[in-house]
Amino acid sequence: MNRGLRSLTLGVAGLLAGLGGAQAEELKIGMITTLSGGGSSLGIDVRDGFLLAVKQAGAGDVEVLVEDDARKPDLAKQIADKFIQRDKVDILTGIIWSNLAMAVVPASVRQGVFYISPNAGPSALAGKGCHENYFNVAWQNDNLHEAMGGYVQSNGFKAPFILAPNYPAGKDALTGFKRYYKGTVSGEIYTKLGQKDYAAEIAQIREAKPDSIFFFLPGGMGIAFMKQYAQSGLDIPVFGPAFSFDQGILKAVGDAALGVKNTSQWSKDIDNPANKAFVDAFQAEYGRLPSLYASQGYDAANLILAAKAKAGGTGDAAAFRAALQEADFASVRGAFKFASNHHPIQDIYVREVVKEGEVLTNKIVGVGLTGHANAYVGDCKM
Amino acid sequence: MSLAFLIEQLLNGLQFGVMLFLMAAGLTLVFGVMGLINLAHGSLFMIGAFFCSWIGEVSGSFWVGLGGGLLAAALAGAVIEIVVIRRLYDRDHLDQVLATFALILILSEVTRWIFGDQPLYLDVPPLLAGALPLPGGGGYPIYRLAIIVVGLATAYGLYLLITRTRLGMRIRAGESDREMIGALGVDIRTLYTAIFALGAALAGLAGGMVGVLQSVQVGMGEPVLILAFVVIVIGGIGSVKGALVGSILVGLTDTLGRVFLPRLFALMLPTAEATAVGSALASVTIYLLMAAILVWRPRGLFPVGA
Numbered sequence: 001m002n003r004g005l006r007s008l009t010l011g012v013a014g015l016l017a018g019l020g021g022a023q024a025e026e027l028k029i030g031m032i033t034t035l036s037g038g039g040s041s042l043g044i045d046v047r048d049g050f051l052l053a054v055k056q057a058g059a060g061d062v063e064v065l066v067e068d069d070a071r072k073p074d075l076a077k078q079i080a081d082k083f084i085q086r087d088k089v090d091i092l093t094g095i096i097w098s099n100l101a102m103a104v105v106p107a108s109v110r111q112g113v114f115y116i117s118p119n120a121g122p123s124a125l126a127g128k129g130c131h132e133n134y135f136n137v138a139w140q141n142d143n144l145h146e147a148m149g150g151y152v153q154s155n156g157f158k159a160p161f162i163l164a165p166n167y168p169a170g171k172d173a174l175t176g177f178k179r180y181y182k183g184t185v186s187g188e189i190y191t192k193l194g195q196k197d198y199a200a201e202i203a204q205i206r207e208a209k210p211d212s213i214f215f216f217l218p219g220g221m222g223i224a225f226m227k228q229y230a231q232s233g234l235d236i237p238v239f240g241p242a243f244s245f246d247q248g249i250l251k252a253v254g255d256a257a258l259g260v261k262n263t264s265q266w267s268k269d270i271d272n273p274a275n276k277a278f279v280d281a282f283q284a285e286y287g288r289l290p291s292l293y294a295s296q297g298y299d300a301a302n303l304i305l306a307a308k309a310k311a312g313g314t315g316d317a318a319a320f321r322a323a324l325q326e327a328d329f330a331s332v333r334g335a336f337k338f339a340s341n342h343h344p345i346q347d348i349y350v351r352e353v354v355k356e357g358e359v360l361t362n363k364i365v366g367v368g369l370t371g372h373a374n375a376y377v378g379d380c381k382m
Numbered sequence: 383m384s385l386a387f388l389i390e391q392l393l394n395g396l397q398f399g400v401m402l403f404l405m406a407a408g409l410t411l412v413f414g415v416m417g418l419i420n421l422a423h424g425s426l427f428m429i430g431a432f433f434c435s436w437i438g439e440v441s442g443s444f445w446v447g448l449g450g451g452l453l454a455a456a457l458a459g460a461v462i463e464i465v466v467i468r469r470l471y472d473r474d475h476l477d478q479v480l481a482t483f484a485l486i487l488i489l490s491e492v493t494r495w496i497f498g499d500q501p502l503y504l505d506v507p508p509l510l511a512g513a514l515p516l517p518g519g520g521g522y523p524i525y526r527l528a529i530i531v532v533g534l535a536t537a538y539g540l541y542l543l544i545t546r547t548r549l550g551m552r553i554r555a556g557e558s559d560r561e562m563i564g565a566l567g568v569d570i571r572t573l574y575t576a577i578f579a580l581g582a583a584l585a586g587l588a589g590g591m592v593g594v595l596q597s598v599q600v601g602m603g604e605p606v607l608i609l610a611f612v613v614i615v616i617g618g619i620g621s622v623k624g625a626l627v628g629s630i631l632v633g634l635t636d637t638l639g640r641v642f643l644p645r646l647f648a649l650m651l652p653t654a655e656a657t658a659v660g661s662a663l664a665s666v667t668i669y670l671l672m673a674a675i676l677v678w679r680p681r682g683l684f685p686v687g688a
Contacts, residue, residue, distance in 0.1 A: 037499070189661075190657045199637070200640050206390065224597060
């Protein structure tokens with residue numbers, strides 16, 4: 001009921017704002033994201049970033065419906081069907097998890113709806129399964145892991161231990177890491193998605209005696225892992241994608257995260273006007289520092305708004321698609337364009353977790369990959 | 383494979399096992415004495431964890447929090463027994479399942495309403511932070527050792543309670559002949575409430591301790607509940623001894639399966655596939671164990687009233 005109420009409120013707010021605006025074509029956006037349970041901080045940040053951009057644009061003719069998928073693929077599918085059939089949305093967005101994206105995206109884009117991904121970017125949707133109506137504004141899943149693979153290799157580590165959950169993005173992660181890390185790994189584990197106890201895995205790491213650890217455990221999984229790792233008495237350098245060391249969860253991880261190097265396509269200290277304005281506005285609006293996910297939600301909304309300004313709306317699908325592909329908006333990441341498979345070409349930074357006063361946060365210490373697209377461009381025939 | 387590694391994994395299995403025991407003990411007592419299937423037992427685990435974190439936060443002491451979580455779960459258990467469960471003893475199991483499933487939904491929503499959607503994370507109390515060196519190198523987190531100690535101590539305490547005290551005598555009497563002890567003038571209603579609250583307190587204790595390792599969130603009890611049911615089926619429904627043996631068996635099987643199955647497949651398959659097949663199979667090992675034990679002993683390892 002809570003969920004229904006929330007989307008109702010948003011809808012009413014959108015309608016009221018719409019009364020004052022110009023009579024342009026209405027744009028209806030359905031956001032399916034994770035707002036409850038272990039992965040909820042991700043979805044909340046995507047939603048807040050997205051809504052901030054819509055609010056800033058003063059776009060009264062844009063209506064955003066938000067529903068919680070509770071990280072359940074079947075629920076996400078139901079919400080998508082409802083959005084498409086009953087609410088007649090033009091655009092879907094918001095999904096955090098790749099297994100949910102696989103349940104929703106292919107069927108939705110086939111029905112003529114646009115899907116703009118602010119997070120999940122499974123390889124299946126970048127390669128053979130790509131679609132003209134599917135755009136990913138965040139990254140292809142492999143990207144951050146590829147950059148970290150290269151970084152670990154170039155910093156002279158010879159035996160990393162790598163682990164990820166057993167689901168599409170987890171496999172993409174380790175594949176991506178090994179695409180740029182050419183040496184041998186001292187161990188490789190796939191854990192259960194949503195697993196909370198990593199005692200058995202930490203014991204395996206201890207036994208393998210690696211010189212570094214690379215892990216991809218998004219959301220609550222990474223928090224649990226880092227907390228348990230900190231108690232294990234092990235002291236091996238940890239590397240990972242930004243997901244487990246981002247603003248939203250650093251407080252929960254605590255000092256155990258200090259000094260960890262992580263890769264990200266965004267950081268709050270990227271020096272450009274759009275980013276500065278975003279960080280300030282987000283803090284002013286929500287009273288907390290934005291995360292990577294918030295930046296992705298913000299960019300997703302701005303991409304849609306820019307395409308709407310150019311093409312008028314989704315009425316002319318071909319024009320709207322072309323406008324999306326142009327990506328004529330000021331990304332908080334700086335330079336941004338789409339590769340031919342509708343995934344970003346962008347720089348991936350290496351950040352380090354530091355303490356600014358009492359607040360744990362990240363600062364950029366280097367660039368992992370420059371102008372990086374993804375490995376699946378060639379497989380995508382649109 | 384070193385000895386230290388094996389010891390560490392055995393301890394991990396044991397720790398997981400005793401945590402399951404705290405859950406399974408209450409579940410099996412309630413079934414054994416009252417003949418009730420209580421699906422809402424996982425919610426009591428959750429209530430213990432939430433109150434432990436909340437009281438711990440307010441008072442600044444994890445120990446006060448843990449005590450508070452235990453009491454809160456016991457109290458919630460007693461209230462639930464008096465208000466709802468009491469009406470279910472004479473009904474058949476299907477009604478009990480239905481009613482206690484409704485309790486899960488109600489308790490989850492109420493908890494969500496009070497504490498919010500966001501998971502809470504607790505820190506290990508400073509007294510138990512760090513790791514203890516193991517023979518042969520390596521170390522083991524002190525906090526996990528503490529869980530093992532608390533779990534085993536609780537098991538021994540329960541043994542004393544059941545074999546040496548008047549309450550225990552009544553519990554045993556209740557298990558073997560419910561009508562007779564009523565006829566002998568024992569106040570059955572109070573006895574049932576006490577047993578239910580005792581089981582709830584144990585679940586709350588488990589929830590509070592596990593909350594520190596993992597995270598405290600709505601719905602955290604249900605995965606544990608499923609495993610606790612596997613445990614009591616393996617151990618023999620109604621038997622506390624069976625619950626102890628069953629939970630340690632399940633804990634060890636799950637942990638060792640997760641570690642060694644991928645390695646076993648790695649001998650035959652490339653690493654990536656071996657880990658995938660191994661981890662997939664590892665998630666069903668405990669159910670295979672349950673099936674095997676039920677074929678051998680259809681009523682579990684320590685059947686009650688056989």
